[in-house]
Amino acid sequence: MMMDEITLDLDKVCGNNIYTRDDGHILYDRIEDSLKSYSKVIVQFNEREIASESFLDEAIVEHYFRQTSYNVTNRIILRGVTKPDQMLLGTIFEYRKRLENKEAKKLAKINKTSALPASDRA
C-alpha cells in the first residue's frame, strides 16, 4: 500500500551541489525511489535559485519523458520554485518535446523507407 506523501528538501538532498547532471541525478533517484512508496512527492526548493539547465533537466524534466507507469504529472509537486526557474523548466520541457517529435518523425521516415520494396528505395 502506498503512503500519502513525502517532502524532499533540496538543501538536504543536494546541499550546494545543484549545478551538474551528476548533481541532478542524485535528486532524480530520490524522487524515483519515493514514487515507488508514496502517492505524492513534494520537492521543496525553498525559493533557492538553481539557474542550471543541466541540473533541472536531469533531476526534474527527465521524469516527464520516461516510459513509466507512474503518472508523474499529478504526483510530483514542485514547491518554492523561483519564477525564473519555473520559466527554465518550461523551456527545457518544450525543447525536450520538440526533440522527441523530431526523433519520432525521423524514425517514421526510416520505417517508411525500409518498408518499401528494395527497387523503390532511392
Add this chain to the structure above:
Amino acid sequence: MPRLVNEHWSNTTMQRLAKELDQYEVVILNAEKVVWMSPCGTILLADFAMRRLFKSKRVQIRLPIHNEAARYIENSGLMKITRSTNINDAIDVNNIQLRLLKKMEPMVPESLSEFIATQANNVNDDEKYLLRMWITELLTNANDHAKSDFGFWVCGRYNPIDHNIRICVADSGIGIKQSLVDADKLPRNIDDGKAIEKALEEGMTSRMGKTGGLGLKHISSYVKSHGGSLTIMSGAARVYLARKTKRIKKHERYQGTIVNVMFNTQTLSRDKQLTIDQTPFRFE
C-alpha cells in the same frame, strides 16, 4: 603585445606561447602597450603562466602604461600567478574574475554573474538570471567534458567602451571532436571544424543513449539576438558565430576547448520579463 588583447588576437598568441612553454627560465610578457584585455586573452596568459609554474619556470609581465589595463591585470589574479613560486598558492580562490576550477564549485556562477552585472549597471534581475544560467552551462560543460587533472578556467568581464559582456571558459580536456567520436556520435575522420558545427546542432551530446541539453545552441541563439558572438576553439579549429556571420578557421591546435561568449548590454531591455509557458509541472 598589441593594444587590444581580444579573442581574435589569440591564434598568433597561442602559436607563440606554445613555442615558449618549455623555453628559458623566465619569459617576459611585454604588456606595456595593452589598453584592453579580454577574458579569453587573460585565460591564455594565465594558463601559460600556470603551466610554466608546473615546470618550475617563471613568467613576468611588464605592466601596461594604461592605468585601467594595469589595474585590471593586477586585480584579475594574473599577476598573482606570475609572482607565485608555488602552484598551490598561485590561484586566488577569492578572486571572482579569473578562476581555475578542479570541479564545479558552488557560488562561482552566482558571484561572477553578479560581478559582471554590477559592472554593466543596466542588467535587470531576469537578464542577470540568464547571465548566471549561461555561466553555469559553460562551466558544467567544462566540468563534464574536460576530463583533465589540470581543471578549467573561467573569466568574465564587462567593457564600458563597447558595452559588451564577455565570458570565457577554457578546459584542457580531450576536445569536442574526441568527445563526440568516443560517444560514437561522429566518424573518426571528421575534422575539428565540422565537429564543432555538429556540437552546435540541437540535441547533440556526448552522453550515451541520451538527448542533448539546450547547451551551446541555446547560448548561440541568445548572443546572436543581443548583437554578440560565440567563438569556440577546439583542437585545430575555431568557429565564430554572430547574427549574420559564421566563420570556420584552422587554428593553432589547442589541447581542450575554449568557449568565448560576447553580447552587448545595450540590447538588453531594463523592463524585460521572463515569461512562463504552459507546462505540465505542478508548482506550489
